[in-house]
Amino acid sequence: xxxxxxxxxxxxxxxxxxxxxxxxxxxxxxxxxxxxxxxxxxxxxxxxxxxxxxxxxxxxxxxxxxxxxxxxxxxxxxxxxxxxxxxxxxxxxxxxxxxxxxxxxxxxxxxxxxxxxxxxxxxxxxxxxxxxxxxxxxxxxxxxxxxxxxxxxxxxxxxxxxxxxxxxxxxxxxxxxxxxxxxxxxxxxxxxxxxxxxxxxxxxxxxxxxxxxxxxxxxxxxxxxxxxxxxxxxxxxxxxxxxxxxxxxxxxxxxxxxxxxxxxxxxxxxxxxxxxxxxxxxxxxxxxxxxxxxxxxxxxxxxxxxxxxxxxxxxxxxxxxxxxxxxxxxxxxxxxxxxxxxxxxxxxxxxxxxxxxxxxxxxxxxxx
Amino acid sequence: xxxxxxxxxxxxxxxxxxxxxxxxxxxxxxxxxxxxxxxxxxxxxxxxxxxxxxxxxxxxxxxxxxxxxxxxxxxxxxxxxxxxxxxxxxxxxxxxxxxxxxxxxxxxxxxxxxxxxxxxxxxxxxxxxxxxxxxxxxxxxxxxxxxxxxxxxxxxxxxxxxxxxxxxxxxxxxxxxxxxxxxxxxxxxxxxxxxxxxxxxxxxxxxxxxxxxxxxxxxxxxxxxxxxxxxxxxxxxxxxxxxxxxxxxxxxxxxxxxxxxxxxxxxxxxxxxxxxxxxxxxxxxxxxxxxxxxxxxxxxxxxxxxxxxxxxxxxxxxxxxxxxxxxxxxxxxxxxxxxxxxxxxxxxxxxxxxxxxxxxxxxxxxxx
Numbered sequence: 001x002x003x004x005x006x007x008x009x010x011x012x013x014x015x016x017x018x019x020x021x022x023x024x025x026x027x028x029x030x031x032x033x034x035x036x037x038x039x040x041x042x043x044x045x046x047x048x049x050x051x052x053x054x055x056x057x058x059x060x061x062x063x064x065x066x067x068x069x070x071x072x073x074x075x076x077x078x079x080x081x082x083x084x085x086x087x088x089x090x091x092x093x094x095x096x097x098x099x100x101x102x103x104x105x106x107x108x109x110x111x112x113x114x115x116x117x118x119x120x121x122x123x124x125x126x127x128x129x130x131x132x133x134x135x136x137x138x139x140x141x142x143x144x145x146x147x148x149x150x151x152x153x154x155x156x157x158x159x160x161x162x163x164x165x166x167x168x169x170x171x172x173x174x175x176x177x178x179x180x181x182x183x184x185x186x187x188x189x190x191x192x193x194x195x196x197x198x199x200x201x202x203x204x205x206x207x208x209x210x211x212x213x214x215x216x217x218x219x220x221x222x223x224x225x226x227x228x229x230x231x232x233x234x235x236x237x238x239x240x241x242x243x244x245x246x247x248x249x250x251x252x253x254x255x256x257x258x259x260x261x262x263x264x265x266x267x268x269x270x271x272x273x274x275x276x277x278x279x280x281x282x283x284x285x286x287x288x289x290x291x292x293x294x295x296x297x298x299x300x301x302x303x304x305x306x307x308x309x310x311x312x313x314x315x316x317x318x319x320x321x322x323x324x325x326x327x328x329x330x331x332x333x334x335x336x337x338x339x340x341x342x343x344x345x346x347x348x349x350x351x352x353x354x355x356x357x358x359x360x361x362x363x364x365x366x367x368x
Numbered sequence: 369x370x371x372x373x374x375x376x377x378x379x380x381x382x383x384x385x386x387x388x389x390x391x392x393x394x395x396x397x398x399x400x401x402x403x404x405x406x407x408x409x410x411x412x413x414x415x416x417x418x419x420x421x422x423x424x425x426x427x428x429x430x431x432x433x434x435x436x437x438x439x440x441x442x443x444x445x446x447x448x449x450x451x452x453x454x455x456x457x458x459x460x461x462x463x464x465x466x467x468x469x470x471x472x473x474x475x476x477x478x479x480x481x482x483x484x485x486x487x488x489x490x491x492x493x494x495x496x497x498x499x500x501x502x503x504x505x506x507x508x509x510x511x512x513x514x515x516x517x518x519x520x521x522x523x524x525x526x527x528x529x530x531x532x533x534x535x536x537x538x539x540x541x542x543x544x545x546x547x548x549x550x551x552x553x554x555x556x557x558x559x560x561x562x563x564x565x566x567x568x569x570x571x572x573x574x575x576x577x578x579x580x581x582x583x584x585x586x587x588x589x590x591x592x593x594x595x596x597x598x599x600x601x602x603x604x605x606x607x608x609x610x611x612x613x614x615x616x617x618x619x620x621x622x623x624x625x626x627x628x629x630x631x632x633x634x635x636x637x638x639x640x641x642x643x644x645x646x647x648x649x650x651x652x653x654x655x656x657x658x659x660x661x662x663x664x665x666x667x668x669x670x671x672x673x674x675x676x677x678x679x680x681x682x683x684x685x686x687x688x689x690x691x692x693x694x695x696x697x698x699x700x701x702x703x704x705x706x707x708x709x710x711x712x713x714x715x716x717x718x719x720x721x722x723x724x725x726x727x728x729x730x731x732x733x734x735x736x
Contacts, residue, residue, distance in 0.1 A: 224624025256592025306684025316674025
């Protein structure tokens with residue numbers, strides 16, 4: 001397993017140096033059970049993505065890349081390559097990074113002789129992982145600058161509120177929204193984190209777990225509590241991740257993000273979204289009208305999972321059987337409520353004008 | 369059991385005509401189990417209040433009144449009367465209605481001969497129950513006028529969002545926030561209700577249960593979802609109850625109410641609080657600064673109760689054992705976000721000026 005000079009405990013995916021297998025933390029068992037899954041063939045990887053053993057766009061993309069490595073070891077032919085790309089791409093159809101990672105792997109291996117493909121694929125998969133780590137570290141650096149300014153102003157531990165899980169568990173390391181917090185910890189900047197529970201899937205439990213693993217002080221609150229805390233000066237900054245940011249700076253993220261952004265604005269608390277630049281959708285200008293919101297299964301609302309008194313993971317039904325439940329999974333926070341978009345290239349204003357320089361930078365890089 | 373000419377199923381408390389006992393729905397078992405508890409002595413009533421078998425300020429007050437009835441049957445002496453008032457008053461120290469109901473019972477019986485006290489107490493307890501029902505019905509009528517106007521404008525079923533439980537389960541009948549909805553149903557006005565889960569104690573389950581019992585269409589959502597629904601025109605009106613309303617119209621209610629009020633204002637959705645006039649605290653002018661917010665046990669956040677696969681009521685732990693939880697139980701919605709306070713005397717603007725006529729009316733009534 002790799003990642004020299006780094007804390008091995010803070011990666012949700014590690015690979016064998018010879019590229020024969022990866023190990024992932026089974027996120028369906030967190031935070032109650034810490035179990036590693038060894039994956040060494042394509043179907044096992046596909047199943048791990050489907051069943052959400054791995055989650056988070058960057059991590060899913062990287063896993064799929066490794067799935068292709070294992071497929072090419074079995075059969076490096078053109079036909080098998082195409083079939084495996086298709087199978088892996090269909091594991092989570094809406095994850096953008098999945099298609100991106102597979103397209104990149106395909107581009108790397110399809111022009112070379114089948115016998116050389118496995119080695120090239122291993123190199124590319126490692127590259128994808130390392131680039132994600134570097135990208136997140138840079139998001140963290142730019143976010144850290146914001147934290148430093150705030151700390152310089154307030155002269156006390158900073159209290160940061162976050163929603164859902166956009167931490168190292170969802171990426172290869174550091175996370176997006178949480179990257180600035182991990183770098184702040186390394187820099188000796190005192191921070192405390194308010195962790196939104198994030199019903200219905202309670203990803204706050206993952207955030208609490210990974211912050212605990214890293215030794216960062218944190219307090220879990222229900223999704224209802226953040227506004228009250230902001231009213232009483234208990235929150236200095238809100239940082240969230242995002243599934244998608246529009247060209248105009250609207251932020252599509254886990255359901256409930258909009259409510260926290262409203263409270264942040266009402267209480268003059270800065271509100272930032274941290275995303276890698278590929279998560280900016282330059283085609284969308286009006287997030288509220290243009291982004292379709294996934295309606296997930298009502299069962300996620302009607303029930304909840306946790307640890308019972310005997311230490312077993314169980315599920316409970318919360319509401320009367322006859323009561324209908326609705327489960328919109330994401331919402332859109334209008335750019336007017338967002339103080340900035342933190343990316344690996346810097347912090348940009350959440351507006352078409354504010355993001356334009358980033359668009360130009362990316363276009364330039366693409367032309368090189 | 370009483371309540372002639374009414375639906376017996378929609379009362380959380382019924383009394384025997386001879387005053388010998390009351391029956392209450394055990395609210396600690398809802399929505400999963402529907403169990404009645406027969407209470408016929410003071411200590412059983414005190415324990416039911418303490419253990420939240422009964423909850424909701426008006427219902428607690430009425431139960432305490434009946435507890436005093438049962439105490440006076442056992443021993444109508446002055447000493448026993450004083451002792452029972454003290455014991456019942458201490459069951460839930462923060463409930464205003466509890467003290468109010470006991471003071472009223474005491475005033476009724478202390479001036480008369482011990483032998484006559486029991487009968488007088490029965491009459492007063494029944495009077496307290498019937499007055500609560502009438503008060504809530506009048507809140508419902510005033511709220512119904514708002515619903516009628518909205519329906520006249522929109523010409524389609526009205527979608528109303530509510531938070532926590534301020535329905536018939538919390539009162540003697542009708543509820544406060546839900547009273548307009550029950551009267552709308554009786555009037556044939558089509559309504560659908562969005563029921564906030566209301567973590568951490570999930571009182572939305574009680575709301576879903578009582579709406580279901582009354583046959584009102586409803587959909588349970590997580591507390592994160594309401595803002596998104598309002599952004600997309602899926603909510604026509606928000607009505608909540610309140611634990612306390614200040615003289616200036618600030619609304620202190622279950623944690624999370626403030627976030628919904630922010631979204632309602634941002635999306636131009638009318639936001640109302642429905643309360644009996646005794647819940648207006650004329651001494652408090654700044655709800656945010658002056659109302660202390662109860663911090664309840666972290667265990668309410670860390671765990672959750674529900675029905676397991678075998679049909680038994682169980683509890684699960686949701687977060688890592690090392691993670692701290694915080695649990696502020698209420699928040700204050702500033703009056704600027706509130707479109708009106710619905711009371712039994714009418715609908716008033718949420719401001720000092722708006723509520724002044726109500727204050728004058730109540731002062732006049734008190735002088736009579």
